[in-house]
Amino acid sequence: MAQEYKNSSGCKGNIAIIGAGASGCMCAYFLLKAGADVTLFDFGEPLRTLLPTGGGRCNLAHAEFDFRELAKNYPRGEKFLYSVFSRFSTADTIELFENIGVKTYIQENGRIFPESNSAKDVRKKILENLNKAQFDREKINSIERIEGGYKLVGTSAYFFSHVVIAIGGHSSFNILKNFDIKITAPKPSLVGLNTDIKMPSGIVLKNVLSKDLNIKDDILFTHFGISGPLTYTISSIKAREEFPYKLTFDLYPQEFDLQKLLNTYPHKDLKNILAEIFPLNFAKNILGELSGIKAHKINGAMRDSILDKIHNFEVTVTGTNRGEETVTAGGVNLDEVNPKTMEAKNFPNLYFTGECLDIDGFCGGFNLQNAWSTAFSASQSILSD
Numbered sequence: 001m002a003q004e005y006k007n008s009s010g011c012k013g014n015i016a017i018i019g020a021g022a023s024g025c026m027c028a029y030f031l032l033k034a035g036a037d038v039t040l041f042d043f044g045e046p047l048r049t050l051l052p053t054g055g056g057r058c059n060l061a062h063a064e065f066d067f068r069e070l071a072k073n074y075p076r077g078e079k080f081l082y083s084v085f086s087r088f089s090t091a092d093t094i095e096l097f098e099n100i101g102v103k104t105y106i107q108e109n110g111r112i113f114p115e116s117n118s119a120k121d122v123r124k125k126i127l128e129n130l131n132k133a134q135f136d137r138e139k140i141n142s143i144e145r146i147e148g149g150y151k152l153v154g155t156s157a158y159f160f161s162h163v164v165i166a167i168g169g170h171s172s173f174n175i176l177k178n179f180d181i182k183i184t185a186p187k188p189s190l191v192g193l194n195t196d197i198k199m200p201s202g203i204v205l206k207n208v209l210s211k212d213l214n215i216k217d218d219i220l221f222t223h224f225g226i227s228g229p230l231t232y233t234i235s236s237i238k239a240r241e242e243f244p245y246k247l248t249f250d251l252y253p254q255e256f257d258l259q260k261l262l263n264t265y266p267h268k269d270l271k272n273i274l275a276e277i278f279p280l281n282f283a284k285n286i287l288g289e290l291s292g293i294k295a296h297k298i299n300g301a302m303r304d305s306i307l308d309k310i311h312n313f314e315v316t317v318t319g320t321n322r323g324e325e326t327v328t329a330g331g332v333n334l335d336e337v338n339p340k341t342m343e344a345k346n347f348p349n350l351y352f353t354g355e356c357l358d359i360d361g362f363c364g365g366f367n368l369q370n371a372w373s374t375a376f377s378a379s380q381s382i383l384s385d
């Protein structure tokens, strides 16, 4: 859908955006472009949260151009996002970045990056387009509804007719203590998982199958448990599940005749036979005391028990790896927000954008897409006020 920007005759009031992260800054961009009066509050440097994205390359969207298909990548928020993405989706994001001087390209796996491969560059380009915004470097501690708008309290008190809350998922929701708005407690998502089984860090297995969720991807074994792409997806789908829970993996879900290998190499240690399909230190770890036994000494029962370990590898998940989370699952309950406008249903002119909503997606550019799209919806609603 083509982007539309309302002109400056739109919103007559003054607008505060709390949080100068991805969604707050983009909301400011849309509003400023239409000539609105915008103040951005943040206790830190604006858009610093963009710098680590995509490992410093900024995976800013995903090449899924059907908005219903796109919404399937959000374990929380799918239905709500239909409305959001029908207004502003992947093609709009590419056009938006092109307009501010960021050319993009699509990687083989569908992830969209800036041609510069630099989150620093994307940040610079967005900030250049916000030069008419007022930045106020302070923390807003509370908001209060007053006649004609809202009072914000930081180091001083401020009055605004419209307020956009764009505080991200990692912040305190105490800022909303004066409002009867339901918040779902944030839980870490896209994160490594602590498990009962620990290995020397850095062992990667390709194309492992999660038997519980029927998804295949690479897994990383570490000193605390498991991480890497497959684990991130699992951590997202199970973000609200109580610990401990069990997971079962097929570590080698393809044709594999162990007996044939044992027969072919009767004098090899078992660990060296398994090293045909796994890294040697992983083979040693899962075989335990069988590791140094010669192949010709492996009987049928032992062989079946090894195969069972490979095809039904069980771990117990005891928690998430603290500090590793990329996003949080939780935030402002979606029943509280109008999906067409991002406005609080019970509080006129109070808006929510980005990760502070109870929306989170998988790895691959989906979380930033949520930030850009919800920012667009909120800005258009404010401008039509």
Ligand SMILES: Cc1cc2nc3c(=O)[nH]c(=O)nc-3n(C[C@H](O)[C@H](O)[C@H](O)COP(=O)(O)OP(=O)(O)OC[C@H]3O[C@@H](n4cnc5c(N)ncnc54)[C@H](O)[C@@H]3O)c2cc1C
Binding pocket: 018, 019, 020, 021, 022, 023, 024, 041, 042, 043, 044, 045, 047, 048, 049, 050, 052, 053, 054, 055, 058, 059, 060, 061, 138, 139, 140, 141, 166, 167, 168, 169, 170, 171, 172, 175, 325, 326, 327, 353, 354, 355, 356, 364, 365, 366, 367, 368, 369, 371
């Ligand atoms: C390491 C890492 C890598 C990531 N990589 C990707 C990626 O490649 N692609 C992708 O799609 N997503 C990625 N994400 C997720 C993505 O960065 C977030 O979903 C996105 O930044 C959320 O945008 P936001 O505007 O909602 O919140 P944020 O970007 O978190 O911004 C919130 C801002 O609000 C400010 N704030 C909070 N409370 C207050 C207050 N009371 N007063 C004033 N200011 C306040 C904070 O200081 C912050 O600047 C990554 C996240 C991490 C941590």
